[in-house]
Amino acid sequence: MSTALLIARRELGGYFRSMTGYVIAGLVLLIDGLMFNAFVLSAGEMYSADVLANFFYISFGTTVIASVFISMRLVAEERQTGTLVLLTSSPVHDWEIIVGKYLSAMAFLAIMTLASVYIPALIFVNGKVSIGHLAAGYLGLLLVGSATLAIGVFGSALARTQVLAAIFSGVIVVSVLIAHLLSRVTDRPLKDTFMALALYARHFPPFQTGQIHLRDVVYYVVVTYVALFAAIRVMEARRWK
Amino acid sequence: MIEVKGLTKYYGELAAVHDLEFSIDRGEVIGFLGLNGAGKTTALKILGCILLPTAGDVTVDGIDIARDPHAVRRRIGFLPDTPPLYNDMTVGRYLKFAAELRGVPSSEADKAVTEAEEKTSTREVHDQPIFSLSHGYRQRVGVAQALVHKPKLLILDEPTSGLDPVQIVEMRATIRALRGEHTVLLSSHILSEISQTCDRLLVIQRGEIVAQGSEQDLAARLGGGGTIEVEVAAPSARAIEVARTVTGIGTCSVLREDGGVALLSLQGAPELRPKVVRALVQNGIDLLRIDRGAARLESIFLRLTKDKDKEQVQ
Numbered sequence: 001m002s003t004a005l006l007i008a009r010r011e012l013g014g015y016f017r018s019m020t021g022y023v024i025a026g027l028v029l030l031i032d033g034l035m036f037n038a039f040v041l042s043a044g045e046m047y048s049a050d051v052l053a054n055f056f057y058i059s060f061g062t063t064v065i066a067s068v069f070i071s072m073r074l075v076a077e078e079r080q081t082g083t084l085v086l087l088t089s090s091p092v093h094d095w096e097i098i099v100g101k102y103l104s105a106m107a108f109l110a111i112m113t114l115a116s117v118y119i120p121a122l123i124f125v126n127g128k129v130s131i132g133h134l135a136a137g138y139l140g141l142l143l144v145g146s147a148t149l150a151i152g153v154f155g156s157a158l159a160r161t162q163v164l165a166a167i168f169s170g171v172i173v174v175s176v177l178i179a180h181l182l183s184r185v186t187d188r189p190l191k192d193t194f195m196a197l198a199l200y201a202r203h204f205p206p207f208q209t210g211q212i213h214l215r216d217v218v219y220y221v222v223v224t225y226v227a228l229f230a231a232i233r234v235m236e237a238r239r240w241k
Numbered sequence: 242m243i244e245v246k247g248l249t250k251y252y253g254e255l256a257a258v259h260d261l262e263f264s265i266d267r268g269e270v271i272g273f274l275g276l277n278g279a280g281k282t283t284a285l286k287i288l289g290c291i292l293l294p295t296a297g298d299v300t301v302d303g304i305d306i307a308r309d310p311h312a313v314r315r316r317i318g319f320l321p322d323t324p325p326l327y328n329d330m331t332v333g334r335y336l337k338f339a340a341e342l343r344g345v346p347s348s349e350a351d352k353a354v355t356e357a358e359e360k361t362s363t364r365e366v367h368d369q370p371i372f373s374l375s376h377g378y379r380q381r382v383g384v385a386q387a388l389v390h391k392p393k394l395l396i397l398d399e400p401t402s403g404l405d406p407v408q409i410v411e412m413r414a415t416i417r418a419l420r421g422e423h424t425v426l427l428s429s430h431i432l433s434e435i436s437q438t439c440d441r442l443l444v445i446q447r448g449e450i451v452a453q454g455s456e457q458d459l460a461a462r463l464g465g466g467g468t469i470e471v472e473v474a475a476p477s478a479r480a481i482e483v484a485r486t487v488t489g490i491g492t493c494s495v496l497r498e499d500g501g502v503a504l505l506s507l508q509g510a511p512e513l514r515p516k517v518v519r520a521l522v523q524n525g526i527d528l529l530r531i532d533r534g535a536a537r538l539e540s541i542f543l544r545l546t547k548d549k550d551k552e553q554v555q
Contacts, residue, residue, distance in 0.1 A: 001265050004342055006342060007342075009328070010330075010338055013329075013330075014329050017330070019291060081323075082325055083325040083326065083327055084325070085291060085319065085321045086325035086386065088291050089291050089311075089314060089317065089321075090313040090342045090343050091311045091315045091343060091344055092314075092342060093311075110544070150281050211433070236333070239291070239293045
């Protein structure tokens with residue numbers, strides 16, 4: 001695990017040493033702020049709890065999109081520039097490479113997500129929302145981020161270029177995002193399966209409204225685990241090619 | 242140090258390397274010589290435990306690479322054809338990261354980095370960001386990352402690729418300085434490079450070893466004991482007459498004669514050069530230059546690869 005942390009530390013440093021990290025974080029915070037102003041503050045009177053729920057709804061979208069862009073470079077860029085050889089020729093397990101990269105992206109996403117806390121803080125000061133609501137919303141955002149980052153790591157491990165990585169992971173994320181639409185046109189048991197897979201429709205609204213259900217937490221953790229597991233298998237398979 | 246038996250690697254239907262067999266002793270500097278696409282990089286990647294072979298047995302320091310690749314990787318330093326450098330890091334930080342990645346304890350990593358930088362003459366760029374380095378320095382930092390954990394085996398894939406003549410000389414000196422402390426396996430398609438740096442050559446063509454041995458062994462196998470080039474300020478006939486008096490010198494030919502200066506090619510082992518010098522000088526012939534036959538290894542290589550190609554056609 002110490003090797004995974006060593007890789008994570010280098011990767012995290014890489015985000016802050018290059019402009020990429022600052023550009024992604026800046027854009028996400030800007031879009032969060034603009035959309036909050038455009039769609040929430042100008043929507044007329046509403047309860048502060050609804051304002052907060054809408055903020056988490058907007059942040060869900062920006063978190064998912066940011067995760068795809070943050071993760072696309074993780075393995076694909078190293079493969080493109082040839083630096084992956086440094087890791088694959090060292091006494092490092094493939095799972096340590098994948099977990100290290102995932103942890104760095106997760107830490108960066110967490111810093112970026114928590115940097116938007118000034119918006120809910122304003123709602124907290126000027127309205128009537130609980131700390132619990134705030135904490136549940138942010139937990140939801142971090143779990144969604146974790147799941148989409150893991151999908152992104154899988155896409156990045158699969159692709160030869162960063163653009164392909166973004167396309168692969170984008171397609172998977174959109175597929176699970178709209179899975180609930182398929183549940184409307186299918187019968188059981190597929191109907192329930194598609195609904196259970198839905199990245200947003202089934203699992204995120206409770207977090208938006210300040211509720212934490214074990215079922216939703218488990219869902220995001222399982223998606224993270226499965227995607228990382230698949231990424232590790234891809235890395236191992238690449239050694240045969 | 243390395244034992245390779247029946248090593249085969251297929252990419253789909255294509256055999257990148259086929260039934261390779263060779264062994265390398267501890268402390269040797271071995272040159273892997275072959276044209277582009279001959280299978281050098283694939284073979285080196287397998288030895289570096291980056292790729293898995295389709296078939297065959299490879300042991301490094303007595304350890305099977307398929308059974309315990311981790312233990313093998315601890316004993317190996319690998320420089321691919323493009324140095325794996327993180328442009329956003331400084332040289333010092335990068336080498337420390339590489340050292341810790343290869344299991345050097347954090348408390349000893351700084352010392353290991355200093356030693357690697359001294360061996361590769363990169364100490365002066367310790368605090369410089371990698372993106373700002375010249376190509377020569379990038380290549381040397383690449384070598385430094387390969388040896389920072391003091392591996393028993395160093396695998397260098399085309400270490401002089403893209404370097405200018407001065408940088409090539411520096412890199413050659415760096416590699417020669419590693420002799421003895423590490424077993425070095427390097428690849429190149431620059432023949433003079435290989436002959437000047439390595440103890441032994443493995444010539445690979447179309448994924449198969451077509452010859453192995455020292456330059457002299459290979460030359461002898463192909464019906465010659467090497468050549469010596471001599472430039473003298475004297476008539477060629479007189480110089481040839483004197484040169485032939487040296488035991489071991491065979492056929493002599495005139496490559497060029499112009500304005501009283503003759504360039505001769507003498508068939509004979511390059512080790513005979515001191516004797517040739519003495520004979521010429523003692524007979525009053527002004528010697529302008531003497532060297533091993535520059536085109537010799539080139540012709541050995543071309544003959545070996547052509548022979549292989551002919552076999553393939555038949």
